Amino acid sequence: MKSTFLLCITCLFIFSCAAPKSFEYREVRNVKLDKFGFDKTSLDMELVYFNPNNFGLDLKKVDADVYVDNHYLGKMNLDTSMHISKKSDFILPSKIALDVKEFYKNALTLVVSNEVLVTVKGTTKVGKAGIYKTVPFTYEGRHKLNFF
Numbered sequence: 001m002k003s004t005f006l007l008c009i010t011c012l013f014i015f016s017c018a019a020p021k022s023f024e025y026r027e028v029r030n031v032k033l034d035k036f037g038f039d040k041t042s043l044d045m046e047l048v049y050f051n052p053n054n055f056g057l058d059l060k061k062v063d064a065d066v067y068v069d070n071h072y073l074g075k076m077n078l079d080t081s082m083h084i085s086k087k088s089d090f091i092l093p094s095k096i097a098l099d100v101k102e103f104y105k106n107a108l109t110l111v112v113s114n115e116v117l118v119t120v121k122g123t124t125k126v127g128k129a130g131i132y133k134t135v136p137f138t139y140e141g142r143h144k145l146n147f148f
Helices: 002-016 100-105 107-112
Strands: 024-035 041-051 057-068 071-078 082-084 088-098 115-128 131-144
Touching (some): 024 088, 024 131, 057 088
Antiparallel strands (some): 057 071, 057 082, 057 115, 071 088
8 A cells, every 4th residue: 555655656746747858059068089090989078058947857878879961970878877957057078989981981071061960869868866767869950160
């Protein structure tokens, strides 16, 4: 009886909470090549987002594929826990494992273009009070590249 009551209260709590709004992208900071090689190359960066929700959330995991001008660039993973405060900016440290063959195939396009379409498709695990939900996300935006 007590466990049934606790289950009902937990379900009521879960279904009464407002669905979280998507994080708003702000900018990319501190982009640097971490490892460079013919097999394994990775790119480190900090992604700045804003949490528009009136409550804090915990972010547990991010798995995404990154595309530049609709060409696959690599895989982005974050497997760490972090708390995101309500109505605030936060920095998401990111590492992209580059697909070197695809990168070299599209390197000339990246150098001669002054603007590229960046697309990120993946999932993130967010939650509150120890209850997590996997949420799909897609980001798409045009970005200027300044190599010179």
